[in-house]
Amino acid sequence: xxxxxxxxxxxxxxxxxxxxxxxxxxxxxxxxxxxxxxxxxxxxxxxxxxxxxxxxxxxxxxxxxxxxxxxxxxxxxxxxxxxxxxxxxxxxxxxxxxxxxxxxxxxxxxxxxxxxxxxxxxxx
Amino acid sequence: xxxxxxxxxxxxxxxxxxxxxxxxxxxxxxxxxxxxxxxxxxxxxxxxxxxxxxxxxxxxxxxxxxxxxxxxxxxxxxxxxxxxxxxxxxxxxxxxxxxxxxxxxxxxxxxxxxxxxxxxxxxx
Numbered sequence: 001x002x003x004x005x006x007x008x009x010x011x012x013x014x015x016x017x018x019x020x021x022x023x024x025x026x027x028x029x030x031x032x033x034x035x036x037x038x039x040x041x042x043x044x045x046x047x048x049x050x051x052x053x054x055x056x057x058x059x060x061x062x063x064x065x066x067x068x069x070x071x072x073x074x075x076x077x078x079x080x081x082x083x084x085x086x087x088x089x090x091x092x093x094x095x096x097x098x099x100x101x102x103x104x105x106x107x108x109x110x111x112x113x114x115x116x117x118x119x120x121x122x123x124x
Numbered sequence: 125x126x127x128x129x130x131x132x133x134x135x136x137x138x139x140x141x142x143x144x145x146x147x148x149x150x151x152x153x154x155x156x157x158x159x160x161x162x163x164x165x166x167x168x169x170x171x172x173x174x175x176x177x178x179x180x181x182x183x184x185x186x187x188x189x190x191x192x193x194x195x196x197x198x199x200x201x202x203x204x205x206x207x208x209x210x211x212x213x214x215x216x217x218x219x220x221x222x223x224x225x226x227x228x229x230x231x232x233x234x235x236x237x238x239x240x241x242x243x244x245x246x247x248x
Contacts, residue, residue, distance in 0.1 A: 015204025
């Protein structure tokens, strides 16, 4: 993941990437004391495996369509739609078409993301 | 301000309002443990007076253009641009044209917004 942090107080771009989407990668836009914002880039058919984070999250679809599955329940997010996830909710994401999405993560009580398909957990 | 809270796990609309903008009002989309998200609607020339909040903030311009002034420094945000503000940064917003913007506020250590033009404060 390319890291390019936006300084506080300076505008940065979160518009649709359009024709640049196919060559783009997921980028961390900034991470500070309370908030982390990243632009997730997923090409059609690509997925983030189920995982969870300590803090609350918003997922805003910027372009394309993604399917977000929380606790086994799939939801389709189109461009211009946002989803709010409570703390510790296990969620997976798959791109139904080339897509980018803005993720905002509350760092309250934050710990690194835990993948539910970790070998230690999948043996239950 | 009309309050219409989006439940966790259900998509809600943050797309440009377009022709509906002129009749729209600022709405709180949700407020939970770590995050509060609202859509600010400001018609051309309207302003939010300088104020600050305890937690970090992102301001994402959805449509139109707004000018955000932080510590006396104005920045223009166009549709598709985002600004990150650190904790306790005094900021004012004025709409340069009819605009809507998504505000995400980290509630970490949150206290109600303090207006710097409160009578009690302006007597310093």
